[in-house]
Amino acid sequence: MSTHAGGYSADPRVRWIEFLPWIVAVAAFFALPEYLSLGARILIYVLYALSLDLIVGYAGIITLGHSAYFGLGAYVAGILAAKAGFHDPFVQLAAAGAAGALLGISTGAIILRTRALTLLMLTLAITSVLMEVANKATALTGGADGLSGVVVAPILGLFKFDIFGKTAYLYCLLVLLLGWWLVRKMIYSPFGTSLRGVRENSLRMHAIGAPVYWRLVLVYTLSATIAGVAGGLITQTNQFVGLNVLSFESAGELLVMLILGGVGRIYGAFVGPVVYLIAQDLLAKQFPEYWYFGIGTMLVLVVMFARGGILGILDGTLAKLRRKP
Amino acid sequence: MSAALETRGLCKSFGALTVAADINFRLETGARHALIGPNGAGKTTFVNMLTGVLPPSSGRIVLGGEDITAMGQANRVKRGLGRTFQINALFRRLSVLDNVALAVAERRGVAPRMLRAASRHADVRAESMELLATLGLAEDAGVRILDLPYGKQRLVEIAIALGLKPRVLLLDEPAAGVPSLESHRILQVLDRLPEHIAILIIEHDMDLVFRFAQRITVLVQGEVLVEGTPDEIGKDKRVHQVYLGEQHHV
Numbered sequence: 406m407s408t409h410a411g412g413y414s415a416d417p418r419v420r421w422i423e424f425l426p427w428i429v430a431v432a433a434f435f436a437l438p439e440y441l442s443l444g445a446r447i448l449i450y451v452l453y454a455l456s457l458d459l460i461v462g463y464a465g466i467i468t469l470g471h472s473a474y475f476g477l478g479a480y481v482a483g484i485l486a487a488k489a490g491f492h493d494p495f496v497q498l499a500a501a502g503a504a505g506a507l508l509g510i511s512t513g514a515i516i517l518r519t520r521a522l523t524l525l526m527l528t529l530a531i532t533s534v535l536m537e538v539a540n541k542a543t544a545l546t547g548g549a550d551g552l553s554g555v556v557v558a559p560i561l562g563l564f565k566f567d568i569f570g571k572t573a574y575l576y577c578l579l580v581l582l583l584g585w586w587l588v589r590k591m592i593y594s595p596f597g598t599s600l601r602g603v604r605e606n607s608l609r610m611h612a613i614g615a616p617v618y619w620r621l622v623l624v625y626t627l628s629a630t631i632a633g634v635a636g637g638l639i640t641q642t643n644q645f646v647g648l649n650v651l652s653f654e655s656a657g658e659l660l661v662m663l664i665l666g667g668v669g670r671i672y673g674a675f676v677g678p679v680v681y682l683i684a685q686d687l688l689a690k691q692f693p694e695y696w697y698f699g700i701g702t703m704l705v706l707v708v709m710f711a712r713g714g715i716l717g718i719l720d721g722t723l724a725k726l727r728r729k730p
Numbered sequence: 731m732s733a734a735l736e737t738r739g740l741c742k743s744f745g746a747l748t749v750a751a752d753i754n755f756r757l758e759t760g761a762r763h764a765l766i767g768p769n770g771a772g773k774t775t776f777v778n779m780l781t782g783v784l785p786p787s788s789g790r791i792v793l794g795g796e797d798i799t800a801m802g803q804a805n806r807v808k809r810g811l812g813r814t815f816q817i818n819a820l821f822r823r824l825s826v827l828d829n830v831a832l833a834v835a836e837r838r839g840v841a842p843r844m845l846r847a848a849s850r851h852a853d854v855r856a857e858s859m860e861l862l863a864t865l866g867l868a869e870d871a872g873v874r875i876l877d878l879p880y881g882k883q884r885l886v887e888i889a890i891a892l893g894l895k896p897r898v899l900l901l902d903e904p905a906a907g908v909p910s911l912e913s914h915r916i917l918q919v920l921d922r923l924p925e926h927i928a929i930l931i932i933e934h935d936m937d938l939v940f941r942f943a944q945r946i947t948v949l950v951q952g953e954v955l956v957e958g959t960p961d962e963i964g965k966d967k968r969v970h971q972v973y974l975g976e977q978h979h980v
Contacts, residue, residue: 601924
């Protein structure tokens with residue numbers, strides 16, 4: 406599970422260990438049928454975290470407002486389903502992704518001219534503005550009460566979304582597989598290497614003639630597209646959209662998940678949400694009032710002792726074992 | 731015949747402070763030219779204006795007969811203007827090969843591609859490896875810059891610039907921070923650079939300057955004090971006064 410950094414000497418073939426998340430996901434489908442709703446939520450968050458990893462981990466764009474794209478995707482899918490009569494899940498998903506892309510390119514083109522704290526504040530401002538718009542546009546979004554009445558037609562006219570979450574789980578797994586394939590391909594490509602160049606030294610990237618700004622706008626748009634799709638999925642599986650999808654807390658929570666799993670490692674985006682959401686589920690059942698204390702402790706430990714996240718710990722341990730005779 | 735690089739009346743001011751005043755400079759094709767001057771003379775500001783990092787307050791910059799004054803950095807690079815940095819500006823967590831390949835891929839127009847893996851671009855890889863071999867860095871191709879000795883990092887600086895196949899190469903103190911025992915290696919590399927590249931070197935190491943350059947321009951307080959051959963500069967009393975003191979080498 407070492408870092409997936411790509412580059413001109415990296416073997417792009419899928420390694421055996423990279424099948425592990427998919428084997429676990431399929432095994433969970435059969436072994437834990439009562440947890441499929443939680444499972445689908447985890448899969449969606451993995452996709453959402455992958456989109457964040459692309460910009461934070463690989464391009465070095467720091468953000469606290471990724472929920473803007475996720476939330477917009479969620480609302481677009483929801484409004485299409487509840488208000489406009491578009492019930493086809495793929496149409497909803499495509500529209501959610503397109504909305505994310507459109508918002509990504511229009512906001513990215515502005516905010517990526519700035520850096521550091523200014524950039525961070527602008528990302529925060531975007532999601533806050535969007536949340537307020539959603540709050541006020543009650544006719545479309547349902548405001549604080551949320552948007553209900555989301556209807557999703559059976560997938561390909563065959564597979565109906567059932568109350569046990571079987572269809573939703575497999576559907577999310579397939580979309581995640583596609584998202585992972587795209588992100589992985591991008592990371593191993595020359596484009597991915599150039600993003601890492603920007604992250605490492607944007608001054609030098611300018612000096613070798615790279616259009617740094619446009620590269621960042623492009624990756625930001627792609628990331629926003631994937632986040633929009635993830636937002637569309639959350640609407641389809643919950644059949645409801647609440648204002649929380651656009652909240653700053655949601656964006657912060659996602660960043661925590663990614664840091665927990667390991668930033669810039671692809672699979673950190675898999676491990677983080679799994680650990681975070683399962684811990685949240687368990688802790689919330691055991692300690693309904695103090696569950697965030699457990700999450701906070703976990704984050705403090707990771708930040709203090711394992712800067713590479715859980716995968717960083719694994720990498721370090723494996724490296725030590727290899728060094729031993 | 732037009733020069734490889736030329737400046738006409740180049741000026742730069744920050745408020746009341748003038749850091750470059752009416753600089754007329756000509757770098758001939760294939761030249762080995764040095765720009766020297768005491769600290770604060772405006773050498774790096776001059777290079778930053780040439781490369782597009784800083785816009786000049788007035789004057790013109792002409793590259794191969796084309797006015798590039800208003801052009802951005804990327805377009806200047808595409809037209810054959812490469813540079814190295816006084817303080818290493820490398821991709822520290824990437825391998826030596828990737829550092830060079832980034833420049834090669836950018837020049838070949840491969841860098842924006844997303845669908846094929848970087849390692850499948852054998853042409854970029856082969857050219858980068860060849861370049862590393864000529865600089866004696868082939869064995870370090872897989873080493874991260876973080877784990878590379880400083881002297882070799884300075885060579886990677888040059889390798890990245892060469893990956894752009896420049897017509898004009900600006901070397902900002904290539905031997906800065908390198909122990910004098912190792913600076914001969916930098917000089918060897920500079921001596922072997924392709925003859926058609928016009929090179930402007932900014933350097934404090936006078937041994938290196940006088941051994942490498944065919945012409946020297948002395949910049950003092952943002953103005954050209956004198957320009958000439960190493961012999962002429964070495965004998966110039968004004969240069970002795972403002973810069974060389976008693977340490978000059980001829």
